[in-house]
Amino acid sequence: MTAMTTDGTDIWRPYEDRxxxxxxxxxxxxxxxxxEIARLxxxxxxxxxxxxxxxxxxxxxxxxxxxxxVGGEGYGNGPFDPDDFPVLTxxxxxMAHPVGALVRIETGSDPLYAEIxxxxxxxxxxxxxxxxxxxxxxxxxxARGPRDQRADTCIRRELLVPDLxxxxxxxxxxxxxxTRLRARGKWLNExxxxxxxxxxxxxxxxxxxxxxxxxxxxxxxxxxxxxSPLVPVSLAHLTEGRDEERLRTALTxxxxxxxxxxxxxxxLRGWGPYVLTRERVGAGLRQDGPLGGSDLYDLVSSLERxxxxxxxxxxxxxxxxxxxxxxxxxxxxxxxxxxxLTGTEYAVSVCRANLVVTDFLRGDTDNGxxxxxxxxxxxxxxFENGAIWRSHHPGxxxxxxxxxxxxxxxxxxxxxxxxxxxxxxxxxxxxxxxxEPADAPPxxxxxxxxxxxxxxxxxxxxxLRIDDSELCWQQPLRLVHFMxxxxxxxxxxxxxxxxxxxxSGRVRLEIHHAGVVIDPSEQxxxxxxxxxxxxxxxxDVQWPIDFFPGLRLWLQWPRGGTVLRLSTRELEEPVDIDxxxxxxxxxxxxxxxxxxxxxxxxGDSSGGLDTRxxxxxxxxxxxxxxxARRARPARPRxxxxxxxxxxxxxxxxxxxxxxxxxxxxxxxPLPGRRQPWRGRRTxxxxxxxxxxxxxxxxxxxxxxxxxxxxxxxxxxPGHGVRVRRPRFPTETARRPGTERHPxxxxxxxxPPRRKSGxxxxxxxxxxxxxxxPPALTVHA
Numbered sequence: 062m063t064a065m066t067t068d069g070t071d072i073w074r075p076y077e078d079r080x081x082x083x084x085x086x087x088x089x090x091x092x093x094x095x096x097e098i099a100r101l102x103x104x105x106x107x108x109x110x111x112x113x114x115x116x117x118x119x120x121x122x123x124x125x126x127x128x129x130x131v132g133g134e135g136y137g138n139g140p141f142d143p144d145d146f147p148v149l150t151x152x153x154x155x156m157a158h159p160v161g162a163l164v165r166i167e168t169g170s171d172p173l174y175a176e177i178x179x180x181x182x183x184x185x186x187x188x189x190x191x192x193x194x195x196x197x198x199x200x201x202x203x204a205r206g207p208r209d210q211r212a213d214t215c216i217r218r219e220l221l222v223p224d225l226x227x228x229x230x231x232x233x234x235x236x237x238x239x240t241r242l243r244a245r246g247k248w249l250n251e252x253x254x255x256x257x258x259x260x261x262x263x264x265x266x267x268x269x270x271x272x273x274x275x276x277x278x279x280x281x282x283x284x285x286x287x288x289s290p291l292v293p294v295s296l297a298h299l300t301e302g303r304d305e306e307r308l309r310t311a312l313t314x315x316x317x318x319x320x321x322x323x324x325x326x327x328x329l330r331g332w333g334p335y336v337l338t339r340e341r342v343g344a345g346l347r348q349d350g351p352l353g354g355s356d357l358y359d360l361v362s363s364l365e366r367x368x369x370x371x372x373x374x375x376x377x378x379x380x381x382x383x384x385x386x387x388x389x390x391x392x393x394x395x396x397x398x399x400x401x402l403t404g405t406e407y408a409v410s411v412c413r414a415n416l417v418v419t420d421f422l423r424g425d426t427d428n429g430x431x432x433x434x435x436x437x438x439x440x441x442x443x444f445e446n447g448a449i450w451r452s453h454h455p456g457x458x459x460x461x462x463x464x465x466x467x468x469x470x471x472x473x474x475x476x477x478x479x480x481x482x483x484x485x486x487x488x489x490x491x492x493x494x495x496x497e498p499a500d501a502p503p504x505x506x507x508x509x510x511x512x513x514x515x516x517x518x519x520x521x522x523x524x525l526r527i528d529d530s531e532l533c534w535q536q537p538l539r540l541v542h543f544m545x546x547x548x549x550x551x552x553x554x555x556x557x558x559x560x561x562x563x564x565s566g567r568v569r570l571e572i573h574h575a576g577v578v579i580d581p582s583e584q585x586x587x588x589x590x591x592x593x594x595x596x597x598x599x600x601d602v603q604w605p606i607d608f609f610p611g612l613r614l615w616l617q618w619p620r621g622g623t624v625l626r627l628s629t630r631e632l633e634e635p636v637d638i639d640x641x642x643x644x645x646x647x648x649x650x651x652x653x654x655x656x657x658x659x660x661x662x663x664g665d666s667s668g669g670l671d672t673r674x675x676x677x678x679x680x681x682x683x684x685x686x687x688x689a690r691r692a693r694p695a696r697p698r699x700x701x702x703x704x705x706x707x708x709x710x711x712x713x714x715x716x717x718x719x720x721x722x723x724x725x726x727x728x729x730p731l732p733g734r735r736q737p738w739r740g741r742r743t744x745x746x747x748x749x750x751x752x753x754x755x756x757x758x759x760x761x762x763x764x765x766x767x768x769x770x771x772x773x774x775x776x777x778p779g780h781g782v783r784v785r786r787p788r789f790p791t792e793t794a795r796r797p798g799t800e801r802h803p804x805x806x807x808x809x810x811x812p813p814r815r816k817s818g819x820x821x822x823x824x825x826x827x828x829x830x831x832x833x834p835p836a837l838t839v840h841a
Contacts (some may be wrong), residue, residue, distance in 0.1 A: 073104040075128025076138060080294035082125055087299055087311035090321035091562065102322045106329065106338075107131050114178045114224055114405035115335035115412045118320045119161025119275040123176065125319060127286070128293045129227075136176075137229030140291035143174045147282060149223075149255050151248050154216065157259035157267070159274040160334075163283065164223065166255065168248045174232045175223030179335070179408035181389065182445040183218045183256060189393070193385040196477075198442045198449045199470025202267035207476045215261040222254050222408050252403040271334050272320075276312045280305070325621065330529075332412045332419065333443055345413050351397040352410055357417040360391055364418065368436045368452035382454050385472055388414050388447035411447040418450065422465050428525045429465030430456045439465040441472055462552050464527075525551070532557065533617045537648035540610040540655035543662045547600045548627070554618050555597030561621065564592040570599060573628040575645065579605045590623075599625065610660070611652030612645060657681040 073081045081101050086093050108124045109116045111131045116124075123129065127139045146165040149155060158164060160180055166173040184197050196207035202217040203210045225233050234242075243249050250256060261267040269277070279287050288297055297303050300311040323329060329336045346354040367384040388411055392398060401410050422429050422438060430437045437456025442449035451471055453459060463469070526533040534551040542548055550558070568590045572583055582603070589600040617626040635644045639656065658674040658681075659667045667678055 072107045072131065073100065075130055075293050082294055082299065082315060084299050084301075086318040087314040089314045089317045092314075093318055098318065098322055101125065101318065102326050105319070105322055106326050109323075109329060109336055110338050110340075112178075112224070113226065114222070115332075115337050115408050116323070117160045117178060117271070118316060118323065118334045119159060119271060120176065120178055121319050121323060121336075122275070122316060123161055123163075126292060126294075126296075126315075133229060135227045135229045137231055139228075139286075140289040141228075141286055143172075143228070143232065145285070146174065149221065149257065151246075151250065151255050152257070154258040154260055157217075157219075157261050158221065159278050160271060161275050162278055166223065166248055168242060171234065171238075173223070173225055173234065173242075173248075174228050175225045176227040177221050178224045178227075178405060179222040179411075181220050181411075181447055183220045184445055185218060187387060187390065187446055189390060193387050193446075193449055193472075195383070195385055195472040195475065197445065198385050198451065198472030199468065200473040201264065202261060203264050204473070215264050215267050216258050217261070217267065218256070219259045220254055220256055222405060224405055225253075252407060254407070272313070272316050276309060276316065279312060280308060330416055332415050335408070335412050337409065337412055337416075341409070342413055342416060345409075346417070351395050352392060352401050352414070356395050356398075357414050360388075360414055361418055361421045363391070364438050364450050364452050365431050365434055365436050368454040369434050370454065381458065384452045385441065386450050386452065387445065388418075388450070390446060392447070415448050419466060423527050426465075428462070437465075439471075440468050441470060443468045462525075464553055525553075527553070529620070531617055531619045533615065535613060535615050537651040538604075538608060538610060538612045538614055539651060540660055540662075540665065542602075543604055543608075543610065544665070546602050546604070547598050548602055548614070548616075550597035550599065551616070552596060554616075555592060557620065558590065558597065558618070559592050566590050566623075568599070568623045568625060570602065571624065571626045572605065573626070574605055574607060575629050575631045577605075577607055579607070604662075609641075609643075609647075609652075610655035611647045611649070613648055653681050 071078075081104050083093070083097050085097065086101075090098065104125065105116075105121050108121065108129055108131060112120075123136075127136055127141075129136055130138065141163065143165060146163050147156065147158065149158070149164045149166050158177055158180075160177055162177045164175055164177060166175060184200075186194050186197050194207075196204070201210070202215050205211060225239070239253070243251055243253050266274075266277075286292075288295060288303070296308060296311060299315075300307050302308075320334070323336050324331060326336075328339055330339050330342050345352070346357065349355070364386055367386060368382045370382055392410055392414060393402060398410075401407075418438075426432070426438065429439050434454070435456055436452050436454045437459055439451050439453075440448060441451040449472070451469075525535075532551070532554050534554070536549070536551075538548075566589075567587050570586045570588045572579065572586070583605050586601075586603055588602050591598045591600055612629060615628045615630065617628075618624075630646045632644055632646055635642050637643075638652065657678045659665065659670055659678055667675060670678060
């Protein structure tokens, strides 16, 4: 080992500076000092900027452990014997290799030495057109069809992207020879990739994540180089031993530190385990050529349009629709994109496209639910063909708190175990109801106050914003939170906080009540973070006196910190509910239930309530808030003039609301037929009244009165065919200087013509039928 130099802010130089990996890093990033992580972070950022491909966590480990030299040398000075690398052959069945494996590609003359920097599945059921069968998304490696799983054979077709420049200029072919090899298609395909049938020893091995698979590969196929004393620092030196379990634990800790360093570097963007520089991602989106910003935004639009029904039914939208879209086939379908899908640039294009979809889901949707179309977009498979995205309509059927960017595998799961169809109500029971004897004396059941819980999910939780720096969500304040001085956390926030430290501790809570000055001791509080429960909780919270059950809370957690911020928002106009003036945004469902009579911040009991309040408490506490309606006396039924099916708008003092004991979040239904796809109602059809003919049998069509006051009727013989009587203008309508009113049949004088030099407009006669032609006079 050569003499060590000072570090400062310089980039680590392998075999010259002291190693960038330290013994403390074997315990994970929580056990590593911040200055050591900062030094590792600077080096990895330089490696990512120097490589011409996305950098996987395993590739970053190779760089830090085997000493990747930035500037062109790569692994040229590493302790490797390239002839001992495992061999890859295009189209053959070979042992499965993870990302980060160092391989040798036979060419018949000079072999190619490379590092696997990217891989994805290439299932034969996915056609070049991009059509993805549902069962392929999330299918295990043993699946050959939706009903065909072979546990004895575990072979999966995979596409491997090698980096042929990883070992420096001394071990790479020139561009001319490489172009000739790709054109022949014998050892590399035309894109410079290797397609193989990867063989796994067990199905469990195929389901390992990238970190566990790479650690197993290091301890078996790359063990000699791993324990070599010629590396910058040997794993045996870091662990002070060669015990198998100790080596595996140390490698897992080092991988955790490297993943944490990549994830927390500001200049990098991550898609799964791959990272790219922000500059490279932005440069690709700014260019106007193929696979530029406009093309990738079209990918996002196609994901949303794919599941929108193309036709409408008579009484509403079409049924549910689910579409699966793979990223790689979609990119190959873009005109002029062939040159950008070769070599390592293919991996860059796939990661950049998936990052655009990620930014759309994080910033422009409600946890994957598109507001305008109602389509829910989620990631279903992150390995197959770049990624498989799932688009479902209507997305409100599947709305939950799950992260849309965590692969769910719904395609395979719903195919093998189809979900139960949604039913309108519980199935009928064959058990007859119990009957009480007729002579049984009436008994009064005692009033029972059920304990308050927040397990039932009521209230709107339609706000969730996730980005690289913070996590924000919205939830209503429940009465039980007041009584127990606590506030639950979002599931994603709970998981993220659990990955940073212990399950309990003290954190800081900052409360901002919009438009209200609260006590300084309540603005900044030291509360207890409890992650032992499933949801996570902040305890020992001192709620301000102006807070009430149903108040909407916006919570914000900056990633990596121990500070949480809680805020409220003001209403544009205050509202009066139950005699209380509410000036901040609230949730009507929670306010209806938790604001029932007998409920207050200091307790919840039905004792001392009269019959009316007891009934109101039972309805508001145990009823269905989404179906609450106004009290019937407060629902106006007066008809509008000229349309008996359309009620008039009642004045504000006659409208019902929560102030009368009901709720104020649903209006009274209007009569008539509802058109769901147009969002409005049409009046109910009324039967036309026809006057009977005096002779009977044939009906006469009744006509409104004309300008002369006559009512015309005309019946035609035969089969009762009604013939409209021709209408001619009256003498009043024909008189010059008058105009007939189209609705009332009256005439009024026209304004006089202007006496200017301009050409005026002749008066128009509003006639229902043209005037009859003048009679012809024939002279003998």
